[in-house]
Amino acid sequence: AQSVTQLGSHVSVSEGALVLLRCNYSSSVPPYLFWYVQYPNQGLQLLLKYTTGATLVKGINGFEAEFKKSETSFHLTKPSAHMSDAAEYFCAVSVNFNKFYFGSGTKLNVKP
């Protein structure tokens, strides 16, 4: 069975500080992994994805994530937070065509 766990429903950082949003997954087969961002009153937008190949993937807005198979993790990072990064972030795993599992989300607050 597949599942996604996001540690911390709320994360608060200061502007300019490191952003680290945690995601762990369980999957019986090699997964495809995704991070989505949701701004208030909007749909989800794809930030980045891991499919195969390089385990460090770079996405939009300076975000990146590293697939660590041994730790079953796909944590999202950004070296320096910006006020515009305040949003809710969802980690997701997909193992076949119609099965897409989302974490419960992490709301990122950026303090000035």
Add this chain to the structure above:
Amino acid sequence: IAGITQAPTSQILAAGRRMTLRCTQDMRHNAMYWYRQDLGLGLRLIHYSNTAGTTGKGEVPDGYSVSRANTDDFPLTLASAVPSQTSVYFCASSGGSYNEQFFGPGTRLTVL
């Protein structure tokens, strides 16, 4: 149209009424999905369709039905709305090689 559109944007509905949420995509994606988003629960899959003419049940299908008469449209129907169906509903589609999903802007439904 560019991407996925949903209608209405929001709706207040009396319990027991029938309601259809509309979803249209112009990306010619084969797969489409309906999710509901509730606070603290992330996104939960209601129904999906791998291709026109086929549909399947997701994690929380009870009280909802879907149809997929053509590639572009994937309406979600609540036959007799109940207050527990108060939620934000997102339609998504997928057609890429790695299953990434594209989301509509959502419909905010309140059942009183």
